[in-house]
Amino acid sequence: MSKKKFAKESATIMTEMVLPNDTNTLNNLMGGRLMHWMDIVAAIAAQKHSNRIVVTAAADSISFKQPISLGNVVTLVAKVTRAFNSSMEVYIEVSAEDIPASKKTITHRAFFTFVAVDQNGKPIEVPEVVPETEEELELFDGALRRRQLRLVLAKRMKPEDAKELKSIFNLEITK
């Protein structure tokens, strides 16, 4: 990789208010709208890191544990955790705030993967990430295992090649 950049340089914050057009018939934010916002904030973080055009390659499983209500203010914070060759993993944390009630809750956490591409859509190398804080270091360390898991699930990596992923299960590496 040509260059190194601090994780904090990609930090991106997006704030939205849940309006009637964003909701389902129970007056809660629709999952698809939230995923759209996640995709945008994470793409901006990946662009800031790479200074390139980026495309979404993968979104890890997202579960919707609690609804976000009409009128809530939603804050999405995204940061690149680690870069590989042309791909970058982005961590997104979502919180919902009922401002009149002074109540704020973290509602979602997710990892998206973006690939930097040239004008012809061909993957292109990105700078390395330099983590600094304890959280950034933890996310950086875990990124390799998460990458292996998603590449195995996408049938882009053989399970026997996912060595770091196997090590967390203490499985014997046979090949």
Ligand SMILES: CC(C)(COP(=O)(O)OP(=O)(O)OC[C@H]1O[C@@H](n2cnc3c(N)ncnc32)[C@H](O)[C@@H]1OP(=O)(O)O)[C@@H](O)C(=O)NCCC(=O)NCCS
């Ligand atoms: C993402 C894309 C550029 C990868 O192109 P490709 O020809 O498969 O390129 P490569 O095999 O060289 O892979 C490039 C990188 O993508 C990563 N990648 C590809 N598919 C992936 C997946 N499902 N999950 C995670 N990473 C993935 C590879 O691991 C590789 O990472 P690395 O360079 O850091 O090692 C290509 O599949 C694409 O353009 N997809 C459509 C993107 C898009 O339109 N997104 C919006 C969806 S509507």
